[in-house]
Amino acid sequence: MEPSVAVVILNWNGKTWLERFLPSVVQTDYLNLQIVIGDNASTDDSIDFLKNNYPQLTILENDKNYGFAGGYNHILSRVKADYFVLLNSDVEVPTNWIKPVIDLMQSDSTIAVAQPKLKWQLQKTEFEYAGAAGGFIDLYAYPFCRGRIFDTVETDNGQYNTTIDLFWASGAAFFIKSSAWQQVCGLDADLFAHMEEIDLCWRLKNLGYRVVCCADAEVYHVGGGTLNANNPYKTYLNFRNNLLIMQKNLPKSEAYARIFVRIWLDFLAWLQFLMKGKFAFAFAINKAHLHFLMQLDNTSKKRTTHQVPLLQHTGVYTESIVWAYFVKGIKKFNGLKW
Template identity: 25%
Template sequence: MKTTKYPLISIITLNYNQVELTCQLLDSLRAITYPNIETIVVDNASAINPTDTIRECFPEVKFIRNEENLGFAGGNNVGIRAAKGKYILMLNNDTEVMTDFLEPLVATMEQNPKIGVCSPKIQFYHTKNRLQYAGSTAINPYRVASYAIGYQQPDQGQFDHQGGRTHLAHGAAMLVSSEAIELAGLMEESFFLYYEELDWCERIKRAGFEIHFVPQSLVLHKESMTVGKQSALQLYYKTRNRVLFARRNFRHIKLFIALVYLLFLVAPVRLGKFLVARNFRSFRVYLKAISWHCIWLQPFSNFQKS
């Protein structure tokens, strides 16, 4: 990439009660070699206002504080509306980046205008050279599940020559073209947390774009630092939004089979396991997530794919 052809990249990260973690990411971004970026931090109404800390320590950052927690989708949408870049990089605040991670992502996008989204190779931060993402399989339309290629494998370079088109990007680090956003729209905010980036990828593909994996770029992910590992928040939104994803993206027999599988096979088994283990809190959380989809509370037509 010639030095005269570095398009502006808007880097957006969300903060929610984790200002120290966010500052670690911002320190990491200060060291990158890509010369044309704007960094936007969106605070989702943290209990302790981080405005002074961010502005004092990182005066180059554009800081936006929401009056309420808008979730991953809503918070990122606030950042996207404020962004000026040709490409928008959504980057989790629990990540750290290599100094040269951005150039391969931008070069990939610049070489092929059909690419709407690309993601780097992602390793777990706390487990040296352990992969989290090296591309993705498609969402199985009946089980409503996909898996990240290479997940938990030692990174021995086995995917470094397998870059290119993939089915889904990774929400921890995804570079999206402003053109794709203009055509596909912003992230669906009813998800709040989890599955929103998968739904977005599907909409971007329906708008005529491709998703790509770029192994020459590397991001380290601390994973689940913000919401907590195996939290009630995770259980609720992952359960609720798996069904919501199906309702928004599937049709006819595929939708029928997916709903039967999720509501009449998976749900009774999960609820039964919680009862046997006397885990009544998780039982209530899971039941609440499924109940959110009651037809008289959430009209089916509200969630048809766009």
């Protein structure tokens, strides 16, 4: 018998995405599969649509919108399976997208998390911004992907058709062993949304688990389906949460030095927004830093005894990705020296 898998789609007013992409999910050919729609207190007619058109699916409802992180925590506490797949509602999948990933994860008990290759649904020859062929970070916890550095997204020419260890896997199509999820108590609900999957992977890596990309499977993500990249609130969440997860997961001996440098690098982004007249985005960075400082005590209580020096992890670029990209002009992952 194949391991049991629960594909869990968290929905919030996403009827349009469900209409468009749920048909591909229900055609998945994995046998031991349940599909769960977790609803974050939607105010559209998502639930009526699901009940009328997909009565075979499990629908679990939250009493309010807990965000991406808290929403999944509440839903997955009611789901039983060997593996959870957190799948965004704006993802199209081929029929055989699950088994290659599960086979890979079954091959090694230390693999806790995996992702398939993420391609752009609107142009399927290109990688997708949110995950591409797997996530990495640099010395100052700037996230980037194999196939996407900052705003440069590569075309998939087979250059990343290898299964490798990552630092983080994309939350758009996030495979995790349920035992690992339960061991670390899922996502950090205080993050609300954005960077929560990086934090989860970081906590698991600090415990000795592996995070991998399975290049034998791919899915197609629209991206920005729930919060557009041009929304200052997304900027706020990204900048705030990046600092929070550094404080949580880095050893004390290096946490505050790296955070200090990171804040100054954020200041350069703040200046860039100002010069472009994007005042709302500049203010979002100010707000992110203020809220990071206000949460220092609360975040320190989340630290565990399992912090590992950053450079002992796989998936860490040992230089500054900001310097490599903006000064040295390295725009593609294969151009980086590891």
